[in-house]
Amino acid sequence: MSPRWLLCPLLLSLVTGALAATGPSPRSCAQEIGQRPAQALATTCRALSPATRPPCNAANSCALIEDEIARSCALFGDGEAAKEPGCGPLPSSAEAAAAVVQRYYRALAARDYGTAWQLWGDDGQPGNSYEKFRQGYARTRSVQVTLGQPGPVEGAAGSSYVSVPVTVKARLTDGTRQTFSGSYQLRRVNDVDGASAEQRRWHLDSAKLRQQH
DSSP: OOOSEEEEOOOOOOOOHHHHTSSSOOOOHHHHHOHHHHHHHHHHHHHHOOOSSOOOOTTSOHHHHHHHHHHHHHHHHHHHHTTOTTOOSOTTSHHHHHHHHHHHHHHHHTTOHHHHHHTTOTTOSTTOOHHHHHHTTTTEEEEEEEEOOOOOOEEETTEEEEEEEEEEEEEETTSOEEEEEEEEEEEEEOSOTTOOTTTTSOEEEEEEEEEOO
16 A cells, blocks of 8 residues: 555456465454354354355454355345345445455455455456555554545446545554555446356446545
8 A cells, every 4th residue: 555646457266276375364354353253243244145165264364255245245235135135235336346345354354365356357456466465454453444435336338436535544563554546447247148147247447546645
């Protein structure tokens, strides 16, 4: 989080071996929130996920488990997801987009860079490599985000967009504290013929963050 300006062109699948093999291990959900709440989250995940071997395990990060829940609810669509108590906001809503930003920073805080990377979409953050993305947080000891009210969902060229204002506070390994403010833009493909369930999910599309002094 050291650059003064961050201008980023903004399947959760299991984190690939290549991603998981580098850097320190992510903090488990049990370490983040305690064994019992983590097990409850994993149980909700298993109840919703259609995957044969879903990542619904308290040994994974909470962000990874939560994203599998969100992925599963997106497969249901708004109508069915509204009937599932574990699904939270409707998959197409601005609130669901804001939840992606929340999960992104939860993944970063847990050092689960693979999950954070994939929240940008199938190919990760445009214009960046996973290794450079991960190294960008090498000096970050902790990070947290406060979300503002998401803007309205707006459509253009077959896609929907929403802007989510944020304030980000980071602490570096040398004790330096940094605060950034700005917003993330999220994008999803509209519910049209030929659009996959993954395309209809919200993904990070771009970010504009400025360091406060």
